Amino acid sequence: MHEISHGIGPVSARTPNGQVGINEAIGPMFSALEEAKADVVGMWALRYLVDKGVLPKEKLEEYYASYLAGNFRTLRFGIGEAHGQAEMMEFNYHLESGAYKQDASGRYVVDHQKIGPSIAALAKELLEIEATGDRARAEAWFKKYDKMPEHLAKALKKTEHVPVDLDPRFSFPDQVE
Numbered sequence: 001m002h003e004i005s006h007g008i009g010p011v012s013a014r015t016p017n018g019q020v021g022i023n024e025a026i027g028p029m030f031s032a033l034e035e036a037k038a039d040v041v042g043m044w045a046l047r048y049l050v051d052k053g054v055l056p057k058e059k060l061e062e063y064y065a066s067y068l069a070g071n072f073r074t075l076r077f078g079i080g081e082a083h084g085q086a087e088m089m090e091f092n093y094h095l096e097s098g099a100y101k102q103d104a105s106g107r108y109v110v111d112h113q114k115i116g117p118s119i120a121a122l123a124k125e126l127l128e129i130e131a132t133g134d135r136a137r138a139e140a141w142f143k144k145y146d147k148m149p150e151h152l153a154k155a156l157k158k159t160e161h162v163p164v165d166l167d168p169r170f171s172f173p174d175q176v177e
Contacts, residue, residue, distance in 0.1 A: 001042030006034065008041055013133020025133030031082035033138050036089055037126040043067050044123045047116055064110045068100060072108075076156055076164060079148060089145040091152070094118050102151060 013025035023030045046063050049055045074087040094100040099118035103109050129138050 001045045002038045003042075005038040005041040005045060009034075009037060009127060009130045010133070013131075015133055020133070022130060022133055025135060026130070026138050027135045029135070029138040029142055032085035032089070032142060033126060033129060035082045036086035037123075037130060039067075039070075039086060039090060040119055040123045040126055043119050047119070061110070061112055064112065064115050068108060068110050072156065072159075075148070075152070076159060079146065085142060085146060088148060089142055090122065092145040092147070092149070093122050095149070096145075097121070106151075106155065108155070 010022050012019045013022050015025060026033055043063070046055065047060065050057050050060050050063075071087045071091045074083050075091065078084050079088045091100065094115065097114060097118040099111050099115040101109055101111055125141065128134075129141065
């Protein structure tokens with residue numbers, strides 16, 4: 001759904017200086033905005049498909065847990081590029097809305113009553129930013145949510161022993177003749 005959701009949104013924005021490409025209108029934050037939009041709208045679309053009976057309702061909590069796990073997976077690489085910036089903003093937004101919480105053991109959990117509305121509200125915000133081509137709004141939005149909370153950095157540090165990349169070993173020879 002993430003990749004499909006890249007196709008949702010405007011190609012250009014109407015500005016006081018005329019019509020310009022959305023990438024140009026948003027400027028340096030466009031890549032992070034676009035990745036966040038694809039993540040969030042993709043999750044909104046999954047819920048839509050569940051609501052329409054296309055996907056099984058009993059899988060919805062798994063989809064939301066996978067979304068949170070995806071935040072962690074990407075954030076392990078840091079927040080210096082578009083995907084990391086997007087995931088950091090999403091994580092902080094959902095934390096602020098109460099859709100993500102840290103339990104007594106320090107683990108993060110999804111509040112299944114709040115995650116749907118949180119995703120819908122965030123999707124609306126990101127789509128509006130793209131639709132209007134509002135660079136200042138995009139920059140302010142990411143500035144508000146771009147910091148990694150200390151509790152998250154501490155939690156991610158606990159995963160340093162988990163490999164980031166795998167080097168598969170195949171049963172067939174390295175060189176095939």
